[in-house]
Amino acid sequence: MRIAISTDGDFVSAHFGRCPSFTIIEIENGKVISKEVVDNPGHHPGFLPRFLHQRGVRYIIAGGMGQRAEGLFAQAGIQTIMGVSGSIDEVIDKIIKGTLKGGESLCRPGSGKGYGVDKTECEHPEEENQ
DSSP, rough: OOEEEETTEEEESSSSGOEEEEEEEEEETEEEEEEEEEEEEOOOHHHHHHHHHHHHHOOHHHSSSOOHHHHHHHHTEEEEEOOOSSSHHHHHHHHHOOOOOOOOOSSOTTBSSSSTTTOOOOOOOHTTOO
C-alpha cells in the first residue's frame, strides 16, 4: 500500500496543493518498506492526482484540500484522508497501528485568496483565531 502525505518540514501540511513536498511511504505487512520525500512538482488542476497515481499512491493524507481536488483524486482512484495534523513520524506510526483518524478538511470552500494556479494562500480555521 502506497500512501502520500502532504509535507511541510517534519509535519503534515495544512493544504495538500501548496505543500513543499510529499512523503510517500509503502507499507507491507504492517511495516514501512520504503519512504521517500518528493518535491511538489507544482499545483495545476488535476496534475497532482495523476502525478501521485503514476507513483502507485492509493491514499493521500493532508490537513485539507478543496472539494474539486477531492473529486479529482477520487477519479484517479486515490482515497483522501483529510483533517490530519501532527508530525510525519506520528502519522506513519498511527497508520501502522491502524489508529489514524481523518476528520473534516481544514480548507473551506471559497476560503482562498484568489483562485487557480496563482492561488497562494488558504485561510484555515486555526489561522483566523490567531
